[in-house]
Amino acid sequence: MNTTIDTSGMNAGKRAALELAEAARDPSRASFAGGLFMGRLATVQLLPFPLQPTEDATRGEPFLSWLEMFLREEVDADEIDRTGEIPQMQIAELARMGAFGIKIPPRFGGLGLSQTNYCRAAMLLGSHCGNLTALLSAHQSIGAPQPLLHFGTEAQQAKYLPRVARGEISAFALTETGAGSDPARMTTRATPTADGRAFLLNGEKLWCTNGTRAGIIVVVARTPEKEGRPQTTAFIVETRWPGVEIAHRCHFMGLRALYNGVIRFHNVRVPRENILLGEGRGLKVALTTLNTGRLTLPAACVGLSKRCLRLARQWATEREQWGAPIGHHAAIADKLARMAADIFAMESMALYTASLVDHDPHADIRIEAAMAKLWATETAWRIVNDTMQIRGGRGYETAESLAARGERPEPVERFLRDSRINTIFEGSSEILRLFIAREALDPHLAVGGKVLDSRLPWAERAAATVRAGWFYTGWYPRQFLPVLDASDDAAHPVIKHHLRAAARQSHRLARALFHGMLRHGPALERRQLLLGRWVDAGTELFALSTAIARAETLFERDGDASVIRVADLFARGAQLRIEDHLRAAHHNADRAGGSIARDLLDGQLGWLEEGVVREAAPRPAHVAWPLAA
Ligand SMILES: Cc1cc2nc3c(=O)[nH]c(=O)nc-3n(C[C@H](O)[C@H](O)[C@H](O)COP(=O)(O)OP(=O)(O)OC[C@H]3O[C@@H](n4cnc5c(N)ncnc54)[C@H](O)[C@@H]3O)c2cc1C
Missing domain, CATH: 2.40.110.10 (Butyryl-CoA Dehydrogenase, subunit A, domain 2)
Incomplete structure (x- = not known):
């Protein structure tokens, strides 16, 4: 097996899982997000930010306008939620407008639109109806179209793509x-x-x-x-x-x-x-399909979050309590501002990654897609939760009940229920952190992994030591050098400042990872909490980099300084969170937590579970309920 991970100490199940995952890996050139873990913030890959080309936007416009009007005029998302059924007429209408074959080439009967236009469709869907989003996303992001486009033979594509483009689910x-x-x-x-x-x-x-x-x-x-x-x-x-x-x-x-x-x-x-x-x-088919498939959820989360921002902003303006609109109270204002900043970053990440696919359908987007999915689904969940908090009791009340007593039927309660699954399916947050960590460690494992692998013969390890020595003699000192050129491509002083700070953080992250490798060797792969913090720091860095780059490019194009202010707010918050993640890698309560968790799993500390109703013991059907006797 082509892996540098020492699996010798693992049980058979873990080894099999890892070997399967390794077999599906496709090591290739480092991505932008992967570079962040190596101390490389490649501004040339960021600036100018790849905004959607006008011709591409124009190509998508007829379909996207049709979809928007259809959702607005014809789809009652609360009714779909209440009945648990999507009306057949609506499925047929979606098929007629081409929504089942958005990316399928016209020669197979699809619309042949770009990944970016597909993501814009997911944003519209995500802002309106989770059920339709899931129907269309499961169909074409992970269902037959995506793997057929990626791996299908001519005969398979000719046989199946026209069927799925026409609306066969x-x-x-x-x-x-x-x-x-x-x-x-x-x-x-x-x-x-x-x-x-x-x-x-x-x-x-x-x-x-x-x-x-x-x-x-x-x-x-x-x-x-x-x-x-x-x-x-x-x-x-x-x-x-x-x-x-x-x-x-x-x-x-x-x-x-x-x-x-x-x-x-x-x-x-x-x-x-x-x-x-x-x-x-x-597994290669499944994992590659999921890589691109994972881009739909972040886009849908952008749509959902934007809808939440509108609801929260409207309510924070019109609802007065304690002598002022609630949006004027700092605790609510802070939530609104963070929502705005997070949405800008979420959209920047999603659009950046979609543009990579449009540029090269076989681009290596493993890390970017996983980060976008991880960050967007967790952030959107917080945004929906904050929207519910801002709406107060009305947030918790169903749209149907609000309507019945004459209030606007805002579906925040439905949004919360529908969006909870996002951090679980298509790669749970925990698994994505492990996946990103594996990819982040890969360059180090490729260079230094054999040095630390006790299974290998002495001569092979010695040769690897020499090679690693050469690499790290050049690489390591560079991680301490001042960052001078990272902001060269940016014009706005605020963006220059944040780019420089981000490049410094990338060096810090790379040093931390390298020191971790030295300290733990290949066993670092099993230090989930430590790796998780570095992954979270790297993911914030990716969000920050794409947000400030997009703000710079939009500002240059439109001259509107508000994008700089929103990106600045996001960058300040992200810098603080990165600091926290890196600090917590050294100062934490992990050991104490691990010991308590072991006790709990061993069935000790039972007193913590006392004083509550116990699960009913299974009762034979013929035994009557005592109180009814
Ligand atoms: C509504 C819905 C739609 C779905 N659609 C599809 C579909 O179309 N096709 C399909 O194939 N599947 C689908 N799934 C399955 C979905 O992808 C899985 O639920 C998901 O992969 C997690 O598996 P699990 O629920 O069995 O959790 P488990 O794997 O049992 O995990 C339980 C918990 O443990 C954590 N965990 C597991 N392993 C580790 C580890 N090594 N380290 C740290 N934490 C860990 C997980 O993150 C999770 O929090 C769907 C699920 C749902 C609920």
């Missing part, structure tokens, strides 16, 4: 009851038929979004091991084939009209030509 099935974040636990199997022309698929997939309505599902399954290594393969499966069963429709706290379910496969015959990318490349 698709889905993506990876998760199982025992395999959530850890795909190595997958048990769904595909066994080759005797003639080798097909596979027989058996197993059960959980929480497959769109699964209960889909015509086509991309299913990831285990295939026979090769050279003792686990293999996973991605198949295009049609739900009308014999043996596909929709066993259950799942229901959730929010996204109540999600067509999400348990899908069973009993000896489903899948032709070999329906393998995506190749046998044994299933």
Whole structure:
């Protein structure tokens, strides 16, 4: 296996999970966000900020205007939430306007729009209806279109892309009851038929979004091991084939009209030509699909957050308490200002990363997409929560109840329910932190990992030491040099100041990571809390860099100083948070917390759980309830 991680001390499950994830990695050139962990803030990759080209915006305009009008005039998102169903007429209308094939090339019947226009559609959807967002996003971000565009053969694309572009719903099935974040636990199997022309698929997939309505599902399954290594393969499966069963429709706290379910496969015959990318490349398909797929959620979060800002701002202006509009009280004003700054940064991150894909559809956006998803979903959750706080009791009241007593039916309660899942699916926050940390450590592991790997023969480690010595003799002193050139490309003094400060923080982060490597060796990969703080510092740096770069470019174009003020506020806050993360890497209560957590997991400290109603013991059906006797 091509990894520098010492897996020798791990149990078999962990090693298998890591080996599967490693097999799906595709090491290539460092990205902008990856460079931040190496002390490299590459302003040439940032400035001028890649604003959407006018021709591209013009190309997207007819569809986006149609979508906006359709959502505004025809979609009652509260009704969809209440009934748990999306009206078939609305699905048909979305299909007619091309919303099921936004990025699919016109030769296959799609609109052929850019990633940026796709993200702008996600912003519109996210600002209005979480259920429609999930339907269209699961269909084309992770469902069949994305992997087909990335990996499909000509024949697969010709057969399936026109169908999905026309509105045949698709889905993506990876998760199982025992395999959530850890795909190595997958048990769904595909066994080759005797003639080798097909596979027989058996197993059960959980929480497959769109699964209960889909015509086509991309299913990831285990295939026979090769050279003792686990293999996973991605198949295009049609739900009308014999043996596909929709066993259950799942229901959730929010996204109540999600067509999400348990899908069973009993000896489903899948032709070999329906393998995506190749046998044994299933995890690569899944992870690559998720990389680009992850860009939809940040865009949808921007839309949701902007809608929240409007609701919170309106209410903070009109609601008077204690002799003044509540927005004039500092505690509420502060929330509004932070929302504005965070939204600007969130949009900057999302648009920057979308522009990378538009520039090169095969660009390495692993770190940027993961950071955008992590940061946007956590920040949007806080923004929705703050909006609820600003709306007070009306925030908690349902839109239906508000309307029934004559008030404006603002759906903040629905927004809160619908957005909670965002930090869990498409890579939970915890898993994304590990993923980003792995990518951030990669350059160091590539140079120094063998030095610290006790499994390797002495001679190999000695040679690696010489190579690492050469690299670090040049690299390490540079991390202490004053940052002189980072702001050369910026014109505005506020932006110059923040760029310089960001470049200094990037050096500090890189030094911290390097010292961590020396101190912990490859075992650093298992120091989740430490790595998490560095990842959070790096993610704030990415948000800060894209926000100030976009402000600079917008200011140069429009001359409106308000963008500089908003970006300045964001940058000040982000700098303080980065300081906190870096300081907490040394000053923290992790050891004490770890010890308490171990005690809790061992069943000690039971007194902490006393004084509450206990879970009812299972009672045989024939035993009567004592009070009813
Ligand atoms: C509404 C909804 C829609 C979904 N849609 C789809 C879909 O279309 N297709 C599909 O395949 N799946 C789908 N999923 C599955 C979703 O992607 C998983 O829920 C997610 O991957 C997490 O898996 P899990 O819930 O089993 O959590 P687990 O993996 O059991 O994790 C539980 C908790 O432990 C944390 N955790 C796990 N491992 C670690 C670790 N090593 N270190 C630190 N923390 C860890 C997790 O972050 C999480 O907080 C959907 C789920 C929901 C609820």
